[in-house]
Amino acid sequence: DWVVFVLSQVLKKLAHRQMMYHSYAMQVHGYVTPSKAMEEGDSPLVLVHGYHGSYSLRHWLQLSDWLPTLEATLALDEEQVRRVGDDSVGGPAVTRQLRLIRILMRDLLIGVNYLHSHGMAHTELRLENVHVSPVDKHVKVGILGNAVDFHDNDPSSSAVASNNERRKMMIAFDMRCVGFIMAKMVLRELMDSSTFQKFKSFLNKGNDPSCLREFLLPILSQNSPSGNIGLQMLDRHWGAGWNLLALLLATKSDKRISCVDALRHPFLCGPKWRISPTVNVVRWGLGSTAVRLAEDYIYGHHQRRRLAYFIELMEVLNPNSSTENWLRLLPGRWCLLYCTGRHIGLTLRQPTPRVLISDAFLTFAEAPESVDPILSLTSDIGFKIMPESDWPHDKSGTEGNLSVTTSARITPGRIYTNAEDGKESSSRITSSRYLGGKWGKAAKMKQLPASLPTASVNVDENDVDVSMSCGSTLKVKSARKVLQEVRTQTPPEMFDLSKIVCGTYIDSRLMVLRGVNGSALLFVRSNRTSDP
Structure with a gap:
């Protein structure tokens, strides 16, 4: 008994001691049951020890030749990669890294799930605490000194509800840490402390993690003109990586x-x-596929047709069709990505003046002191007046902005999928290709609905404010030409907001609005923190 008492006191000190962490070895910790239970003899002494002899995952990722080194450490062969659903080794760098990350992430999740299934949360999941065992080639989750039990020691029935809530919160915290680990493994730029701080700041401000791609795109493309490998990995398989990252880091x-x-x-x-x-x-x-297509310049008719098909299929699968959901998700700043209507550019027309459109934003804001669901609606179109002589090569020039502000009321509405049923409707979906092909089968749609619920946008045409600003002084005639050119190159719905008829799709990331002529406008949510 005396030996057990002394050993328990030593282990208690070891468990609470703050020791310096070494990347090549895990600490050894002791776990002692409560003294009351020890005196009653109900519970034995339990020892928890770590694994020695391996570098941390952070150390591996900081090596200049980390990819071949880790592949050699894991001894990847066809038998090894089969456990992540692959049957080959080698290949392009993107494929090799994605295969390796799948192996590491699956091992990490299995280890964390083992802890959770045994009633414990890690609470300190970081790259420094994850090791690769050279013995069995698997990831080891170490440093369990801060692991906590899901349940309090109070056995009273009143603590059951609080224990359940405590369990959910601890599991959610661990999953958020797993999300940070995945982000650093895939996006090597986040290994830099300043970049990672911006990443965390974006999330801490309450921004939805589903918008991470739009936030990180300028950072990832800054030093990678030929394409960022991490961005390519997350964009693969229709943006599945961004989806998993958003689910792990959900607000x-x-x-x-x-x-x-x-x-x-x-x-x-x-x-x-x-x-x-x-x-x-x-x-x-x-x-994600629609966004990727919209980011490229649309040349061929087949590309435009495919993008219109994706937008229409999104409208059929709209998860937030009720007016309440629209009023909840609409407020914010939305950037126009694509319009299915007519596109007019500069190349063939060569107008005077040469105006280059930069970004077009649509901002919804709750109207102050309004009892009814009325929103303030503002369209901001940025443009640049380029020099006449060498505009194809010199894109510098005077910047300007066109702003249109009005108010709008959001009410329930319908959009028809059949042209005959939609004679009374000014906008309708005309494609009937949903039921076939890969996407139709994945959506498990047996029959195309006759109509879909929408959010009608009723704009107050009597309360419209239009303003245009420019970095240089323009004569009245020149200003009119600039205004006309801006209107020519942008969808008419972005200038005449009364031509916006309804909203057909919205989530935390994307929005689709329909115009009076039936064209669809695809928007992506723009967080001000991501703007340059």
């Missing part, structure tokens, strides 16, 4: 994905594994 803890569901996510499953994606994943893939 609300109850919305974060669990370890088991994360292991079934398409991003962590290789091409040889047949998985049935959920409707949410299908919807995310449609939106």
